[in-house]
Amino acid sequence: xxxxxxxxxxxxxxxxxxxxxxxxxxxxxxxxxxxxxxxxxxxxxxxxxxxxxxxxxxxxxxxxxxxxxxxxxxxxxxxxxxxxxxxxxxxxxxxxxxxxxxxxxxxxxxxxxxxxxxxxxxxxxxxxxxxxxxxxxxxxxxxxxxxxxxxxxxxxxxxxxxxxxxxxxxxxxxxxxxxxxxxxxxxxxxxxxxxxxxxxxxxxxxxxxxxxxxxxxxxxxxxxxxxxxxxxxxxxxxxxxxxxxxxxxxxxxxxxxxxxxxxxxxxxxxxxxxxxxxxxxxxxxxxxxxxxxxxxxxxxxxxxxxxxxxxxxxxxxxxxxxxxxxxxxxxxxxxx
Amino acid sequence: xxxxxxxxxxxxxxxxxxxxxxxxxxxxxxxxxxxxxxxxxxxxxxxxxxxxxxxxxxxxxxxxxxxxxxxxxxxxxxxxxxxxxxxxxxxxxxxxxxxxxxxxxxxxxxxxxxxxxxxxxxxxxxxxxxxxxxxxxxxxxxxxxxxxxxxxxxxxxxxxxxxxxxxxxxxxxxxxxxxxxxxxxxxxxxxxxxxxxxxxxxxxxxxxxxxxxxxxxxxxxxxxxxxxxxxxxxxxxxxxxxxxxxxxxxxxxxxxxxxxxxxxxxxxxxxxxxxxxxxxxxxxxxxxxxxxxxxxxxxxxxxxxxxxxxxxxxxxxxxxxxxxxxxxxxxxxxxx
Numbered sequence: 001x002x003x004x005x006x007x008x009x010x011x012x013x014x015x016x017x018x019x020x021x022x023x024x025x026x027x028x029x030x031x032x033x034x035x036x037x038x039x040x041x042x043x044x045x046x047x048x049x050x051x052x053x054x055x056x057x058x059x060x061x062x063x064x065x066x067x068x069x070x071x072x073x074x075x076x077x078x079x080x081x082x083x084x085x086x087x088x089x090x091x092x093x094x095x096x097x098x099x100x101x102x103x104x105x106x107x108x109x110x111x112x113x114x115x116x117x118x119x120x121x122x123x124x125x126x127x128x129x130x131x132x133x134x135x136x137x138x139x140x141x142x143x144x145x146x147x148x149x150x151x152x153x154x155x156x157x158x159x160x161x162x163x164x165x166x167x168x169x170x171x172x173x174x175x176x177x178x179x180x181x182x183x184x185x186x187x188x189x190x191x192x193x194x195x196x197x198x199x200x201x202x203x204x205x206x207x208x209x210x211x212x213x214x215x216x217x218x219x220x221x222x223x224x225x226x227x228x229x230x231x232x233x234x235x236x237x238x239x240x241x242x243x244x245x246x247x248x249x250x251x252x253x254x255x256x257x258x259x260x261x262x263x264x265x266x267x268x269x270x271x272x273x274x275x276x277x278x279x280x281x282x283x284x285x286x287x288x289x290x291x292x293x294x295x296x297x298x299x300x301x302x303x304x305x306x307x308x309x310x311x312x313x314x315x316x317x318x319x320x321x322x323x324x325x326x327x328x329x330x331x332x333x334x335x336x
Numbered sequence: 337x338x339x340x341x342x343x344x345x346x347x348x349x350x351x352x353x354x355x356x357x358x359x360x361x362x363x364x365x366x367x368x369x370x371x372x373x374x375x376x377x378x379x380x381x382x383x384x385x386x387x388x389x390x391x392x393x394x395x396x397x398x399x400x401x402x403x404x405x406x407x408x409x410x411x412x413x414x415x416x417x418x419x420x421x422x423x424x425x426x427x428x429x430x431x432x433x434x435x436x437x438x439x440x441x442x443x444x445x446x447x448x449x450x451x452x453x454x455x456x457x458x459x460x461x462x463x464x465x466x467x468x469x470x471x472x473x474x475x476x477x478x479x480x481x482x483x484x485x486x487x488x489x490x491x492x493x494x495x496x497x498x499x500x501x502x503x504x505x506x507x508x509x510x511x512x513x514x515x516x517x518x519x520x521x522x523x524x525x526x527x528x529x530x531x532x533x534x535x536x537x538x539x540x541x542x543x544x545x546x547x548x549x550x551x552x553x554x555x556x557x558x559x560x561x562x563x564x565x566x567x568x569x570x571x572x573x574x575x576x577x578x579x580x581x582x583x584x585x586x587x588x589x590x591x592x593x594x595x596x597x598x599x600x601x602x603x604x605x606x607x608x609x610x611x612x613x614x615x616x617x618x619x620x621x622x623x624x625x626x627x628x629x630x631x632x633x634x635x636x637x638x639x640x641x642x643x644x645x646x647x648x649x650x651x652x653x654x655x656x657x658x659x660x661x662x663x664x665x666x667x668x669x670x671x672x
Contacts, residue, residue, distance in 0.1 A: 130574075132574070132577045132578070132581065143515060145515065145522065145523035145524075146523045146524050177566060178562075179479060179481065179561070179562055179565040179566065186481065186562070187481035187482045187560075187562045188481075188482050209565075209566070209569050210565065210566040210567065210568065210569025210570035210571075210572075210573065211569045211570070211572070211573035212573070213570050213573070214570065214573045214574045214577045215573065215577070223566075224523075225515070226514075226515055226522070226523045226563070227562070227563055227566060229515040229545075229546065230513060230515065230545070230546040230559075230563060230567070231546065231566070231567070231570060232546065233545050233546025233547045234546035234547070234549050234550065234567060234570075234571075235546075235570075235574075236546075236547065237546065237547040237548070237549070237550045237551060238466075238468070238550045238571075238574075241468045241550045241551070242468070242578070242602075245468065245605070246582075249598050249601070250598075253590060253594065254589060254590065258589065262585050262586075265585070266578075269581075
């Protein structure tokens with residue numbers, strides 16, 4: 001089992017990527033292909049004892065940088081590290097690609113070299129972003145704005161597979177995020193999606209409201225990527241502001257170590273994505289894992305371990321199977 | 337100066353409404369017309385010393401209840417307390433109406449008896465909902481879903497008047513909530529609204545992201561009412577969950593009174609709307625103030641005092657003037 005790692009992506013590449021990959025390889029026993037500038041990678045590798053680890057290097061000089069227009073950058077840098085790493089998955093020389101490089105570039109490489117799972121129109125990202133509701137997945141948390149109702153159903157299907165495979169929830173409940181619980185409450189998108197969910201055979205519990213994101217009322221909450229993106233960023237930023245506020249409130253009243261513990265817990269609960277090793281880009285035809293650009297070696301190590309877990313869980317085929325089941329149900333209902 | 341108070345609206349009517357109105361009248365010196373079932377109102381009034389207060393009763397047997405379809409309920413109960421109170425404003429027998437009754441009914445009465453300020457298409461609600469950013473107004477926080485770009489501009493104009501009149505900010509900065517700061521980032525609605533804001537002459541600073549709601553980057557942040565509603569409810573619910581979490585973290589480590597103080601502060605910062613006496617329904621042609629249905633007498637008293645303040649600030653005319661200025665600017669640009 002091998003993971004192609006984009007050694008040049010992220011704010012601390014290649015140093016933290018190489019270090020994180022080594023720790024991840026030690027922990028999980030997975031093979032690693034580090035893709036990027038060989039001399040730099042070799043210099044980093046030489047700092048550690050890698051005896052017994054299955055680590056190779058695939059050299060390329062090119063890599064993407066933050067701020068480039070992703071599709072254009074990939075056309076002009078055909079051998080960018082993320083492109084080469086993704087092609088390793090297409091060529092079945094790696095079982096997954098892991099990158100903390102620019103999101104647009106990772107997605108564009110996935111689209112260009114792996115393509116979509118047939119039946120899905122756009123990549124999807126998301127997950128449990130509220131630490132107080134760890135069993136609630138928000139889909140889409142990314143950039144799918146101006147969605148159609150059938151895309152919301154796609155997000156629901158992805159969310160169900162996420163909840164089953166990553167959170168071990170056998171039959172996840174699914175809800176649409178809206179401004180009222182009743183059918184008929186919401187915008188045109190929600191109203192259009194509601195009947196699709198009703199006949200999908202998913203464990204659909206109807207609409208939920210903003211209140212319900214935090215209380216774990218549903219395991220999967222779908223929304224368009226505009227709403228999801230705003231919510232995730234709002235929540236992360238709020239967490240940081242609250243921690244500063246709490247530090248001030250507690251200063252001098254508790255020992256510093258106690259204050260730090262409480263504040264660190266609050267940051268963990270409110271900045272979930274920062275703390276995890278990243279997550280899959282869903283609905284592309286191969287396992288593509290993306291971590292935060294500011295990930296340090298320890299997050300990257302966690303990301304590698306998680307990637308190995310998702311290879312074993314075969315989430316891409318799980319998604320294909322779930323989609324097939326839903327489609328058959330919908331077709332059966334149409335035929336009635 | 338007189339405020340028509342819907343004595344039958346809210347979870348604790350008429351007892352808390354009458355008590356709150358008395359306290360509000362004492363504090364502000366404003367005249368009060370209590371609209372509702374006279375015997376019940378009189379029974380409540382008799383519990384207090386109202387010497388020297390300008391309080392009258394306008395009797396009606398009918399009133400709206402939570403859960404009714406508002407427009408239909410108003411057609412069948414033409415003398416519902418909220419209808420009568422709103423008509424007092426139309427007939428210039430009152431300067432404002434205050435209600436903690438069902439939102440739909442208050443809005444429907446305002447639309448039916450006062451109409452819209454010419455140039456606006458729908459009522460708007462909103463305000464500073466994040467206690468950590470008290471100088472940032474979110475518009476629309478209500479139910480204007482599936483908006484057009486020119487409606488976002490309406491929200492911006494309302495927000496500017498809100499910030500000027502209620503927050504004393506002379507030249508408020510205005511931003512569009514989006515998923516990226518650059519022009520061109522966002523959904524179709526945002527992309528359509530951006531050029532309108534640019535040429536509006538408002539103090540427009542571009543797009544802001546979810547992060548920026550909490551940090552006070554703009555004084556007015558506009559979004560459609562779907563996004564606004566989800567954000568406001570998410571935030572309120574989150575605050576309650578966080579307070580419970582914090583109580584558990586601090587239990588046994590600080591004196592109970594200290595814990596209560598910190599937790600009460602956090603509730604105040606996260607449940608801003610609960611703590612205020614309510615807010616205006618904007619863009620209708622008269623001053624209509626709406627408080628939470630679960631308001632108790634102290635919130636209602638604050639609402640009365642705030643209503644008097646907004647009568648003095650003449651916010652309806654301020655809105656008309658701001659709209660006229662913006663329109664002239666836009667027309668001048670079109671003519672160029």
